[in-house]
Amino acid sequence: MSVSGIAVALLQVALTIAVAPVLVGLMRKIRARLEGRIGPPISQPWRDLRKLLGKQRLVSANTGWVFSLAPLVLIASAALVAAIVPFLSTRSALDQVGDLFAVVYLLLLGTVFLSLAGLDAGTAFGGMGASRAMTITAIAEPTVLVAIFALSVSSGSSNLGAIVSSTLANPSTAASPQSLLAFAALAVVTIAETGRLPVDNPSAHLELTMIHEAMILEYSGPDLALLELAAHLRLVVFLGLLANLFVPWGIATTVQPLHLLGAAAAVLVKITVLAAIIAVVEVFIAKLRLFRVPELLAASFVLAFLAVTVSFFLA
Amino acid sequence: MQAGLVALSGVCVALALAPTVLAEPLERATTVVSGIADGAPITTDGVYLQLSGIQAGLSPLLLATGLAVMMIAALAVVRRSRVRRTTRGIPAWGCGRTVQTARMEYTATSFAEPLQRVFDDVLHPEIDVDVDHHTESRHYVQAIRYRLHTRDAFEHRLYLPLLAVARRWGDGARRIQNGSIHRYLAYSLFTLIIVLLVSR
Known part of the structure; x- marks a missing residue:
């Protein structure tokens, strides 16, 4: 674990935190423009966070320690994943610390704590959100694991740096059937886990239809700021993971500052393109009924399963 | 009963943080049984775990440390926010329904x-x-x-x-x-005849 490697990891965290709210603002702007509205400025999520950090914290009488701990765990797990995932360089210091499975379970840790926090206040809405989130997670998680398995079979490693390097070494694997199938499966899961349409409506404010918003109803002030930032971070981390696992070109294979600068530009372009695609598609689709969501996730599981099967037969 | 639960979960947490302590004994156990392992399946230097068959590594201790560091950093940011006031004991959100019971x-x-x-x-x-x-x-x-x-x-x-x-x-x-010795003798006789017929 070298000093420059740790510097790269910290740089990734700082970059992700700086970019995440802007990216969400951009997605809202694209959506607003396509719907014929002007929409809030792109920097609005940052302003919201700043405003929330200055607000008073209100804590319900029924809550316990889980309620206070959950925002910290959620933001810490998202930030740690941002440090591990090779956004800038394949020579990240934390590459041997956690492989792709560890990354998935770190993200799951955040989801579980958010659900616990939703239950902790003892309100009907928090319980409803937690129950729905866990239902979706329980169906999405097998897909993630199977899709990752397909990726690790084709590159012979579950370490993110190794997977990215192997795709860089053999560019044809990026267009192989197992890679495309795994990409499709992970894309569906990304949409489910980050609470985008058609699984959850990020702009929903009606209690009966919410999933993510229902769990954070009780939060206010700085805690809410942390949760919002964590949600933005998770979106960027998922999109960055998708982008760099399947289209790794542009990533630095060294830790030289100039290469890192180029890699930052490349990954920003990739994430922005993915986010813009999601924002545009969201304009044209409506939220699925809750009990139709499992069908979507089951389809993604089938894709992931096919990816594993294909990678064994084509290996 | 709670002591048992605490002890078992304590062992789970300890193993989750430092699985490397078990790597060597497990390795010795697998090398004793012939035909299972060709070489050490796991290499470890106390902090990192490395699988030898495929390229995959993990360090639960460093992951936990990283998580703790990030949590402390987040806490520091929140503590530095302009308002430190916390109002406790407010009623939870009930969508307009003010009285909420455990039911x-x-x-x-x-x-x-x-x-x-x-x-x-x-x-x-x-x-x-x-x-x-x-x-x-x-x-x-x-x-x-x-x-x-x-x-x-x-x-x-x-x-x-x-x-x-x-x-x-x-x-x-x-x-x-059913415990009858005559029946067992009859079985052996029939088996002997069948074996003789087959091996003829």
């Missing part, structure tokens, strides 16, 4: 209900909904009872049929060998 909380049944509905075909839950009406008018509901019972799918589809097969097998065996 409105999500129970285990209601928490698992969506998942149970998704896996309806596998779990086959038995659901009973009893609605009592007021005697004056059928339009007014007096009480609703909701019961949900899920039979263990593995027990009913796998273990019980397997046990039944084993019991039938045992019953058959008991009929064949």
Whole structure:
């Protein structure tokens, strides 16, 4: 674990935190423009966070320690994943610390704590959100694991740096059937886990239809700021993971500052393109009924399963 | 009882943080049994775990440290925010319903209900909904009872049929060998004849 490697990891965290709210603002702007509205400025999520950090914290009488701990765990797990995932360089210091499975379970840790926090206040809405989130997670998680398995079979490693390097070494694997199938499966899961349409409506404010918003109803002030930032971070981390696992070109294979600068530009372009695609598609689709969501996730599981099967037969 | 739970979960947490301490004993155990391991399956330097078959590494200790560092950093940012005031004891959000009791909380049944509905075909839950009406008018509901019972799918589809097969097998065996020495001698005689016929 070298000093420059740790510097790269910290740089990734700082970059992700700086970019995440802007990216969400951009997605809202694209959506607003396509719907014929002007929409809030792109920097609005940052302003919201700043405003929330200055607000008073209100804590319900029924809550316990889980309620206070959950925002910290959620933001810490998202930030740690941002440090591990090779956004800038394949020579990240934390590459041997956690492989792709560890990354998935770190993200799951955040989801579980958010659900616990939703239950902790003892309100009907928090319980409803937690129950729905866990239902979706329980169906999405097998897909993630199977899709990752397909990726690790084709590159012979579950370490993110190794997977990215192997795709860089053999560019044809990026267009192989197992890679495309795994990409499709992970894309569906990304949409489910980050609470985008058609699984959850990020702009929903009606209690009966919410999933993510229902769990954070009780939060206010700085805690809410942390949760919002964590949600933005998770979106960027998922999109960055998708982008760099399947289209790794542009990533630095060294830790030289100039290469890192180029890699930052490349990954920003990739994430922005993915986010813009999601924002545009969201304009044209409506939220699925809750009990139709499992069908979507089951389809993604089938894709992931096919990816594993294909990678064994084509290996 | 709680001491047992705490002790077991303590062991789980310790192993989760430092699985490297078990790597060497497990390795010795696998090398004793011939034909299982060709070389060490796991290499470790105390902090990192490295699989030798494929390129995969993990360091639970550093992951936990990283998580703790990030949490402390987040806490520091929140503490530095301009307002330190925290108002405790406010009522929870009830969508306009101000009085909330423990009866409105999500129970285990209601928490698992969506998942149970998704896996309806596998779990086959038995659901009973009893609605009592007021005697004056059928339009007014007096009480609703909701019961949900899920039979263990593995027990009913796998273990019980397997046990039944084993019991039938045992019953058959008991009929064949009932403790009579004459019967056993007859069996050996017949077996001998069959072996002689086959090997002729």
